[in-house]
Amino acid sequence: MGTYLLFLQKSFQQKFVYRTSAYIYLLSTCLRVFIMVNVWTALYAGRDSINGVSLMDMLNFIVISAIVSALTQTRMGDKIAAKVVDGTIAVDFLRPIRFKYFVYADQLGENLYQVLLNALPVCILAALIYGFEMPADPLMLSLFIVCLFFGILIIFSINYIVGLISFWSKAAHPTSWFLLTAVTLFGGTFVPIWFYPDILREVTLFLPFRLIYFEPINIYLGRVTPSEAMSIIVIQLAWLVVLWLVERFMWSKIQTKLTVQGG
Amino acid sequence: MAFIEMQNVTKQFRVYPRQKGFANALKSLVYKPYEIKTAVDGIDFSIAKGELVGYIGANGAGKSTTIKMLSGILVPTSGQIEVGGLVPHENRKRNAGRIGVVFGQRSQLYWDLPMEETFDLYKRMYKIDAAAFKRNVQFFVELLDMQEFVRRPTRQLSLGQKMRANLALAMLHDPEILYLDEPTIGLDVVAKSKIRKFIREINREKATTVILTTHDMNDIEEICDRLIMIDHGRKMFDGTLHEFKQTYSDSTIVILDLEEDAALQVSDGRLKVIQEDGQRKYVSIDKNIISLVDAITQLAQTNRIREVNVKEPDIEDTVRRIFEK
Numbered sequence: 026m027g028t029y030l031l032f033l034q035k036s037f038q039q040k041f042v043y044r045t046s047a048y049i050y051l052l053s054t055c056l057r058v059f060i061m062v063n064v065w066t067a068l069y070a071g072r073d074s075i076n077g078v079s080l081m082d083m084l085n086f087i088v089i090s091a092i093v094s095a096l097t098q099t100r101m102g103d104k105i106a107a108k109v110v111d112g113t114i115a116v117d118f119l120r121p122i123r124f125k126y127f128v129y130a131d132q133l134g135e136n137l138y139q140v141l142l143n144a145l146p147v148c149i150l151a152a153l154i155y156g157f158e159m160p161a162d163p164l165m166l167s168l169f170i171v172c173l174f175f176g177i178l179i180i181f182s183i184n185y186i187v188g189l190i191s192f193w194s195k196a197a198h199p200t201s202w203f204l205l206t207a208v209t210l211f212g213g214t215f216v217p218i219w220f221y222p223d224i225l226r227e228v229t230l231f232l233p234f235r236l237i238y239f240e241p242i243n244i245y246l247g248r249v250t251p252s253e254a255m256s257i258i259v260i261q262l263a264w265l266v267v268l269w270l271v272e273r274f275m276w277s278k279i280q281t282k283l284t285v286q287g288g
Numbered sequence: 289m290a291f292i293e294m295q296n297v298t299k300q301f302r303v304y305p306r307q308k309g310f311a312n313a314l315k316s317l318v319y320k321p322y323e324i325k326t327a328v329d330g331i332d333f334s335i336a337k338g339e340l341v342g343y344i345g346a347n348g349a350g351k352s353t354t355i356k357m358l359s360g361i362l363v364p365t366s367g368q369i370e371v372g373g374l375v376p377h378e379n380r381k382r383n384a385g386r387i388g389v390v391f392g393q394r395s396q397l398y399w400d401l402p403m404e405e406t407f408d409l410y411k412r413m414y415k416i417d418a419a420a421f422k423r424n425v426q427f428f429v430e431l432l433d434m435q436e437f438v439r440r441p442t443r444q445l446s447l448g449q450k451m452r453a454n455l456a457l458a459m460l461h462d463p464e465i466l467y468l469d470e471p472t473i474g475l476d477v478v479a480k481s482k483i484r485k486f487i488r489e490i491n492r493e494k495a496t497t498v499i500l501t502t503h504d505m506n507d508i509e510e511i512c513d514r515l516i517m518i519d520h521g522r523k524m525f526d527g528t529l530h531e532f533k534q535t536y537s538d539s540t541i542v543i544l545d546l547e548e549d550a551a552l553q554v555s556d557g558r559l560k561v562i563q564e565d566g567q568r569k570y571v572s573i574d575k576n577i578i579s580l581v582d583a584i585t586q587l588a589q590t591n592r593i594r595e596v597n598v599k600e601p602d603i604e605d606t607v608r609r610i611f612e613k
Binding site: 027028031032035038039042043112113115116118119120121122123280281 | 356359360361363377380381382384385387389391394396398399400401405408409412413414441
């Protein structure tokens, strides 16, 4: 455990090296929140609520989603693929560690950096300007945290599995791009699923993507009852088991067919 | 059972030859023909604890593949491998704890952090005890002359400095075995000699077993006691450096500088003049049929010699000759 915490810390630390890019990220997050707030205010056009969603809910959604998206972003699929393609994966496999935990810790370190030094400052600023509400019920807040935690695990598992595919294909694929599209469409990260047409909403119910981002925020905003929140968490766990089985199966294959490329 | 044992080990890869042209690229999406390439072809060897073994061969001979199988990150197609009683690829993590590996072409350091930070990480990862860690860091930093750059981020280090740091990193947890895959590639003479000194020193101090692949024959001559040569995945030679020279190079070159620019007078058929370059003459002798002293005595009787130099066959020439055959 200690080792992986140290991996997390190192990847967190590494982020501090490039100050210019940190400022650019900060600026872009500011702009994103600012644009979203203005677009949605314009769409509401003075109305109090649309489909039972108040403008205040929407503003809360925008602010909290900045934090959730910083926590649920992952590049691990691309990173694994790049390492497989150029053979650097050998270095990771030579260490007496669990590869998956290493990859997770590495990603989490980056995400925590993004939360603490990027999303959080922007959110505080936005909350001061536009107003922001915390859940009144501590039960909902804790359910939100649990649900968000499992949401992170789900997107990490998916991206990890996508990364493992590169052991077979021996090529880097635009996986991040593809996943981002899927998560944006079926996960409700850009437009909340509240506003989706019925068919599309039905489809999202059969996919894991809404469980990553949209459902935790839904719980945070108190738009579901505690018992509904519990059942969402159960569905998350079911998905995690499925993803875990897939990943175990792939891993056992990799152990026997692993080839490391290049010199 | 020897410490490191390979028995009839073969490793085959599938390679997908890429065809030219857009139509073929499209076709390859559906159907991809492949060929089987045998990188390692029935290799046997056993290595005892504390040996310094040079593993040589041309590019693509199967050296790196062997190292990767020994370190447990490649699974052999057939044959048995055992390293200190473990099958490496079945016990990857446990095996990893006992070996140190340096790939000349890959760095294990964190790119943006000073090497000290990577050292800390390895301390935790390999559960190195604090006293041993401190002692090793001190010892390696001194031996590899790294004082001036321990605190500098990796990206600002030269290739030679990075390689030294990687060597130290591989040895931090006192591994029983050190695999070095082209550790001196692309380095200047000074860096090379530091690395060679380091390898000899840790072998003496810690009795680490070292297997080293290289293209620089000076590495072998200065470090190794034993040499294994492979070609096209097959073992060609396994023995001491001395035996290697005896087997593959039977001639010694005598270089003579004469007093005047005249043709060299040779009366004995066992002396072969291979080149005449003004006053300088090159004579090749086969030590198995004539001794060096006899040869020079004879030459001195028929010629006015100012200076004599003897050039022992160097291993680089020898290897080149073998591969060119």
